[in-house]
Amino acid sequence: MGMESKFIWMNGELLPYEKATLHFLTPALHYGAAVFEGIRAYNTPKGPAIFRLKEHAERLLDSAHIFGFREMPFTLEQVMTAIKDTVRANEFKDCYIRPLIYLDGGGWNLTVDGGKPSLAVAAWEWGNYLGEEAMKKGIRANVSSYTRHHPNVTMTKAKVAGNYVNSFLAKTESTRLGFDEAIMLDPQGFVAECTGENLFVVRHGKIITPSTAPVLEGITRHSIHTIAQDLGYRILEQPISRDQLYIADEVFVCGTAAEMIGLSEIDFRKIGEGVTGPVTAQLQAIYHDAIRGKIEKYESWCDYVG
Numbered sequence: 001m002g003m004e005s006k007f008i009w010m011n012g013e014l015l016p017y018e019k020a021t022l023h024f025l026t027p028a029l030h031y032g033a034a035v036f037e038g039i040r041a042y043n044t045p046k047g048p049a050i051f052r053l054k055e056h057a058e059r060l061l062d063s064a065h066i067f068g069f070r071e072m073p074f075t076l077e078q079v080m081t082a083i084k085d086t087v088r089a090n091e092f093k094d095c096y097i098r099p100l101i102y103l104d105g106g107g108w109n110l111t112v113d114g115g116k117p118s119l120a121v122a123a124w125e126w127g128n129y130l131g132e133e134a135m136k137k138g139i140r141a142n143v144s145s146y147t148r149h150h151p152n153v154t155m156t157k158a159k160v161a162g163n164y165v166n167s168f169l170a171k172t173e174s175t176r177l178g179f180d181e182a183i184m185l186d187p188q189g190f191v192a193e194c195t196g197e198n199l200f201v202v203r204h205g206k207i208i209t210p211s212t213a214p215v216l217e218g219i220t221r222h223s224i225h226t227i228a229q230d231l232g233y234r235i236l237e238q239p240i241s242r243d244q245l246y247i248a249d250e251v252f253v254c255g256t257a258a259e260m261i262g263l264s265e266i267d268f269r270k271i272g273e274g275v276t277g278p279v280t281a282q283l284q285a286i287y288h289d290a291i292r293g294k295i296e297k298y299e300s301w302c303d304y305v306g
Helices: 027-031 053-067 076-090 133-137 161-176 219-230 242-246 278-290 296-301
Strands: 007-010 013-016 034-036 039-044 047-051 095-104 116-124 139-143 181-185 191-194 198-203 206-209 234-237 250-255 259-266 302-304
Touching: 007 076, 013 076, 027 095, 034 053, 034 161, 039 302, 047 053, 047 076, 053 076, 053 095, 053 219, 076 095, 076 116, 133 259, 161 181, 191 198, 191 242, 191 250, 198 219, 198 242, 206 219, 219 234, 219 250, 219 259, 219 278, 219 296, 250 278, 259 278, 296 302
Parallel strands: 139 181, 139 259, 206 234
Antiparallel strands: 007 013, 007 116, 034 095, 039 047, 039 095, 047 302, 095 116, 181 191, 198 206, 198 250, 250 259
């Protein structure tokens, strides 16, 4: 994956890609003391648009607040402007965007108050995280031997950089076993989410998803939830057991990077017909039109770079 770009925004400046560096002793590197967002911009009939920019910027600042940063030296509007400036400066049409608030200096006594928060924003051209072929055929997953964080072990509603070691361990294990993705259970043994995606089950015409208590409140999750309700589907938020996955008509996952992908197989058990199912395909098609500004009802989700 090429992550090169012309510019990276750092603390108010657009720096050339090769000059956007941090010191080795930055505590964010040593302790994962940072929070981030994953955002996408898509080309639309009206030009590049960032999908649900305000919601992503709000969640970034919420993550920083949860992590414990007491004062932010930048406002919501400034964060949004920095993100749009980065996309515009790089002249991208379709791209992935990574804003990061990191502990800059201090922190060696293991307190957030030992340093100050800094903001950087990068963007790069990136296709579907799990591959275009996966859109039609679905992907293979397994239930990981690693458990999703307990909600009082770390802050599960914040995208804290250090939290994602959990995802690294699970995803690496799964890919080494020959799967595409890992499904993680919560500390009670119920289905939580994947390493970077929320999960939905389709059974007997209903769509079921875990409650928000043990999972990240995904913005793509909310988008799919809204689209499904608009289509008249009944959506239930309730615990899902591992074996309920196996007997589902369809299972799909969604997230900014992965977008929306069906699961064709879980733990060597075929799900439904073993390909992307009809409900998943229907929601997938509408979602992909929505992110590209083709559906008037959802056009407010698109923030045009201009």
